[in-house]
Amino acid sequence: MADGVNDPHQEALGELALAGLALDEHDLDHAVSHLSVALAHEPGLPEAHELLAKLAARSDDGGLALFRPGERAPVGRVVAFAHVLARHGGYADALSLLAQATVHHPGRPWADVSWVQALDPRLVPADRLVRVLLAVLGALPDPAPAPIAAATRPYLALAERSLVAYPQDALLHGAASGVARRLREVPLALRWAQRGVELESTKLTEMWWGNALRADGQLAAAVRAMRAAQRHDPDDLSVTSDLALWLTELGHTAEALDLIEQALVKDPSYDCAVHTAHRLRFQSDGDPDHLVALADFMRATTDASHEHHDLQHCCDGLPWLGYVPAAVEVCVKVLRTTTDEQRAHPGEMGLSRMESPSALALLRRAWPGVAVAASEPGLPDPRVALRPGIRLWDFDGTRPTPALDPPTPPAAREVAAMLPLGWAPPPMAYDMAVRLSGVPVDELLAALVHPPTPAVETDPDRVSVPERQLQVWACLGLLHHRTGEPWATSTRRRLLVEIAFGAEDWTTEAALYALVTAAWVDPSCRTDVAELVAARLRALLDAGRTRAITIGASVAQLAFITPGMPAAVRTLARELAQGQWPASATYTPGPAAPLPRPRRSWLDRLLGRG
Numbered sequence: 001m002a003d004g005v006n007d008p009h010q011e012a013l014g015e016l017a018l019a020g021l022a023l024d025e026h027d028l029d030h031a032v033s034h035l036s037v038a039l040a041h042e043p044g045l046p047e048a049h050e051l052l053a054k055l056a057a058r059s060d061d062g063g064l065a066l067f068r069p070g071e072r073a074p075v076g077r078v079v080a081f082a083h084v085l086a087r088h089g090g091y092a093d094a095l096s097l098l099a100q101a102t103v104h105h106p107g108r109p110w111a112d113v114s115w116v117q118a119l120d121p122r123l124v125p126a127d128r129l130v131r132v133l134l135a136v137l138g139a140l141p142d143p144a145p146a147p148i149a150a151a152t153r154p155y156l157a158l159a160e161r162s163l164v165a166y167p168q169d170a171l172l173h174g175a176a177s178g179v180a181r182r183l184r185e186v187p188l189a190l191r192w193a194q195r196g197v198e199l200e201s202t203k204l205t206e207m208w209w210g211n212a213l214r215a216d217g218q219l220a221a222a223v224r225a226m227r228a229a230q231r232h233d234p235d236d237l238s239v240t241s242d243l244a245l246w247l248t249e250l251g252h253t254a255e256a257l258d259l260i261e262q263a264l265v266k267d268p269s270y271d272c273a274v275h276t277a278h279r280l281r282f283q284s285d286g287d288p289d290h291l292v293a294l295a296d297f298m299r300a301t302t303d304a305s306h307e308h309h310d311l312q313h314c315c316d317g318l319p320w321l322g323y324v325p326a327a328v329e330v331c332v333k334v335l336r337t338t339t340d341e342q343r344a345h346p347g348e349m350g351l352s353r354m355e356s357p358s359a360l361a362l363l364r365r366a367w368p369g370v371a372v373a374a375s376e377p378g379l380p381d382p383r384v385a386l387r388p389g390i391r392l393w394d395f396d397g398t399r400p401t402p403a404l405d406p407p408t409p410p411a412a413r414e415v416a417a418m419l420p421l422g423w424a425p426p427p428m429a430y431d432m433a434v435r436l437s438g439v440p441v442d443e444l445l446a447a448l449v450h451p452p453t454p455a456v457e458t459d460p461d462r463v464s465v466p467e468r469q470l471q472v473w474a475c476l477g478l479l480h481h482r483t484g485e486p487w488a489t490s491t492r493r494r495l496l497v498e499i500a501f502g503a504e505d506w507t508t509e510a511a512l513y514a515l516v517t518a519a520w521v522d523p524s525c526r527t528d529v530a531e532l533v534a535a536r537l538r539a540l541l542d543a544g545r546t547r548a549i550t551i552g553a554s555v556a557q558l559a560f561i562t563p564g565m566p567a568a569v570r571t572l573a574r575e576l577a578q579g580q581w582p583a584s585a586t587y588t589p590g591p592a593a594p595l596p597r598p599r600r601s602w603l604d605r606l607l608g609r610g
Contacts, residue, residue, distance in 0.1 A: 012041035040076030044112045075104050086115045092128040099135035106139045111154040121165040129162045133175035140182040149183045170200035174208035181215050203232035237263045241276040275310040292563040295427045315425040319557045327464035329359040329550050336460040343367040353377045357393040357400035358506035366456040374398040378547030382504035389498025392449050402449035411443035412452035418473040426520040436477030447474040448507050475514035487525045512558045519563040526564040533562045534569045553577050
């Protein structure tokens with residue numbers, strides 16, 4: 001950043017210099033524009049506030065008309081106008097504008113300015129202070145990461161002074177408690193929330209009290225507070241949804257499910273209740289159809305009351321839903337137990353049977369000097385495709401080599417760029433993979449047998465994971481190929497089916513995952529995908545009767561999460577999982593129906609947002 005690029009301070013100074021030149025030429029409009037950009041880069045820069053004062057003094061009305069933002073004004077212009085309003089004593093409106101800036105970008109210290117620090121809260125009506133704190137509260141993650149907490153800390157100081165100015169305002173105490181809790185000031189949050197309830201027990205004050213108690217680890221007391229909040233307004237399903245989740249955390253799953261089912265009877269379209277219902281149903285019986293129904297609801301919902309993470313929470317920690325499982329081949333296990341020093345020298349490895357081509361290729365990339373002797377794999381021969389189509393691997397006896405040339409460097413970079421994105425549930429992974437839609441099919445196929453990892457991962461916990469992830473991303477890229485074609489006769493379906501029913505390999509799993517993802521995002525192809533995945537699973541079960549298979553449990557997991565998979569096939573999948581998930585989890589098939597659109601949350605209604 002020596003040249004000032006991406007350095008907020010240097011960029012702010014540069015904009016200030018341009019603003020000063022414009023002021024010297026009496027071009028006030030351009031001066032204000034450059035000053036606004038400077039404030040966006042560094043909100044508390046003293047030189048910027050000095051220039052703002054000069055510009056305001058040049059105007060007959062003190063800068064009100066000059067700085068007034070139009071519709072869709074950039075955030076810096078809004079903040080500049082807030083400071084002008086404060087100079088005229090319009091503190092309530094000024095604070096509201098700063099809060100809007102915080103909603104736009106909570107990581108910037110918009111309120112860390114002298115007039116906010118010196119403000120006497122008695123100059124602002126209590127109800128306006130409440131609205132400011134609620135806006136900030138809605139912008140803060142729970143809890144806020146350290147950079148955001150530092151940037152928004154001036155609001156906490158304002159809240160503390162406001163409670164001194166309005167010691168009898170229950171809502172103000174509650175809103176202040178919410179901000180304190182998200183800024184990790186739990187003792188403050190407890191004290192202020194308790195005082196709010198003592199002043200007046202309402203739905204909101206009890207909710208804030210419950211949230212503070214929960215943040216302090218007092219879950220049973222938090223549930224009691226949330227029950228009190230529900231008694232104040234039994235029809236507020238956001239309260240009911242939170243209460244149901246907290247009851248589940250306490251182990252009262254049956255009561256929680258009953259509560260949320262009653263809520264859905266009252267309003268089957270309320271998004272908080274729908275998300276909570278599917279989450280609790282899945283936690284109760286382990287049926288993945290609940291998660292599919294939740295994904296369907298999310299896809300049909302364009303005006304959710306707020307951002308939900310229930311699908312991610314349910315998928316977190318589950319193979320394929322929350323992460324790509326590591327490989328289990330013997331040669332991969334050897335990589336986990338050998339050192340870089342050992343792999344720098346020639347070596348020998350004997351395998352009782354040939355293993356997956358991708359696993360052996362990874363072994364040779366990580367250990368170029370190793371000589372592998374493997375016995376024939378047995379019948380049915382995993383080297384032989386079950387259906388005609390794309391050939392990814394050539395075989396010289398039990399030695400596999402890629403049948404395709406490596407991808408070009410630009411294509412390899414496009415695929416490799418997916419790796420830092422991590423992983424997500426199928427609908428989110430599908431959306432993330434859209435960036436591969438422009439990569440040619442031949443390049444994506446090449447990436448399957450030449451995964452473009454910058455280096456072979458040899459960390460024992462990560463061996464094989466990057467390569468397997470990139471194979472899946474490549475197949476998701478294929479899923480984005482010619483999306484306008486009808487599914488049944490589409491190129492994308494043909495390619496993925498040919499890979500899935502080709503030589504038994506990690507690429508089999510990758511293609512099956514892409515097919516499963518297609519079913520998650522497109523209900524019209526679910527019957528077809530379920531039949532395809534079931535057929536591949538049965539082929540593995542048949543092969544497992546006469547020889548060992550290494551991808552069996554993984555494919556079983558994919559079959560288990562396939563939308564619309566018949567219960568009988570899911571039972572087979574559980575048997576093949578061999579003690580892994582889902583065989584190790586509760587699973588009782590149950591109904592899961594998609595539900596209609598949501599309405600607004602209590603916070604949006606309180607703030608008057610549409």
